[in-house]
Amino acid sequence: MSRPAGRTRFDTVVFDLDGTLIDSEDLILASFRHTMRTHLGEAPPDESWRRTIGQPLAVQVRDFARSGAEADAMIRTYTDHNLSEHDRLVRPFEGIREALEELRRRGRTLAIATSKRRVATQMGLAACGLPEDWFASIVTADDVTRYKPDPEPVLRALSESGEDQADRAAYVGDSVHDMRSGRAAGVCTAAVLWGPNDRAVLSPESPDLWIERPGEIPERLGAD
Numbered sequence: 001m002s003r004p005a006g007r008t009r010f011d012t013v014v015f016d017l018d019g020t021l022i023d024s025e026d027l028i029l030a031s032f033r034h035t036m037r038t039h040l041g042e043a044p045p046d047e048s049w050r051r052t053i054g055q056p057l058a059v060q061v062r063d064f065a066r067s068g069a070e071a072d073a074m075i076r077t078y079t080d081h082n083l084s085e086h087d088r089l090v091r092p093f094e095g096i097r098e099a100l101e102e103l104r105r106r107g108r109t110l111a112i113a114t115s116k117r118r119v120a121t122q123m124g125l126a127a128c129g130l131p132e133d134w135f136a137s138i139v140t141a142d143d144v145t146r147y148k149p150d151p152e153p154v155l156r157a158l159s160e161s162g163e164d165q166a167d168r169a170a171y172v173g174d175s176v177h178d179m180r181s182g183r184a185a186g187v188c189t190a191a192v193l194w195g196p197n198d199r200a201v202l203s204p205e206s207p208d209l210w211i212e213r214p215g216e217i218p219e220r221l222g223a224d
Contacts, residue, residue: 009223010188012136012163013103014154016173017114017121018053019195021096022128027089028053031082035061038077039070050196054148054175056115056141082120092128093194095214100134102218111137111161113153113171113181118142136161149180154187170221172211179205190221 018024029046036043044064052060057075065071103110114121118140125132132138137160139153146152154171163169171182174195179202182189191207193199194214211220 010108010168010170010221012109012111012158012161012169013217013221014111014113014137014157014161014169014171014182014187016054016171016175016178017112017116017124019174019197020172020178020192021093021100021112021130022090022124023093024090024124025050025053025196027082027085030085030089031078034081035074035078036064039074040064053196054115054173054177056147057117059147083123086120086123087127090124090127092130093214097129099214099217100130103222104134106218106222106224108222109161109163110135111139111157113139113148113157115141115147115153115177148177149184151181151185154181154185158185158187170209172217172221174202176202176205179207 015021018028029049032046032049033043049060057078058071061071061074065074100110112121112135116124121138121140122132137157139157139160141147144152144156158166158169166186170188170190171178171185172190172192173179173182174192174197176197179189179191188208190209190211191202192211199210209220211217
């Protein structure tokens, strides 16, 4: 698709969750460190885990587990820690709720495509005061067979939202996996800069749009 410049209107806006709508980096890294220390005796550098954010947990642990059984155990350890510490360490990004409210006021359809499991997704939205019924579709790792960077999560979110024209939709995310998934789905890719990845990490993916602050979302994606 041709890349938009300046203000752009999209009828359907699909969002990633972690690093885009909710600030869960402290929780993610704390759960990673706890899991690695439990199973390996020490935690590798945070960056080795940070670059995997945006993929399902089962994919993330593959680089660290020494066997399939250990991978399963790591998933259980990570999940238990993540859920027990969730509400203490997760917070909304400043201005996100207001940006979503404004998109809704302008009649835009909102959706989510995340690599998190559904229970964790619901907990994150609740902890950050983002009602599930604001979103026409919430696609989680439980709902697809192929994960980001495959386009299936984004395409399913569009289908469930009633959007049949990819050029009228945008996918908003903070990771390389988000940009690749959105591009493969044929939608506009919008990279946000308040998550764990900066412009240097995301630039090689050539996002169609850059969004520096949550307050810019309505004008960049929902201009009348």
